[in-house]
Amino acid sequence: xxxxxxxxxxxxxxxxxxxxxxxxxxxxxxxxxxxxxxxxxxxxxxxxxxxxxxxxxxxxxxxxxxxxxxxxxxxxxxxxxxxxxxxxxxxxxxxxxxxxxxxxxxxxxxxxxxxxxxxxxxxxxxxxxxxxx
Numbered sequence: 001x002x003x004x005x006x007x008x009x010x011x012x013x014x015x016x017x018x019x020x021x022x023x024x025x026x027x028x029x030x031x032x033x034x035x036x037x038x039x040x041x042x043x044x045x046x047x048x049x050x051x052x053x054x055x056x057x058x059x060x061x062x063x064x065x066x067x068x069x070x071x072x073x074x075x076x077x078x079x080x081x082x083x084x085x086x087x088x089x090x091x092x093x094x095x096x097x098x099x100x101x102x103x104x105x106x107x108x109x110x111x112x113x114x115x116x117x118x119x120x121x122x123x124x125x126x127x128x129x130x131x132x133x
Contacts, residue, residue: 078110
């Protein structure tokens, strides 16, 4: 599922447990995006924050790992802090930009929520995608 809100595009994969997109994960990522927006200009280009949250609203207990950078946000559902690996970032980058993923993960996320960097207005004042319509 693809959702565009507040200048960001969010991509949600199907949860292997609930067989639908993870809307609880989307809510967490939107809150992180709001926090990032309120600190605009304070985060350097190499800023990165990782963390762990407990998702509510799921039919089962679900812990998710997240990563916030100036380039975007990623949330990996049904993983514990010890499951974090650089392979998760490579998997998210592959999903965002196409290509293939080679490697092993300590654990596979049940679902993922990815958010692009906020869109920047073009010189015309229109969003880049709106300038072509």
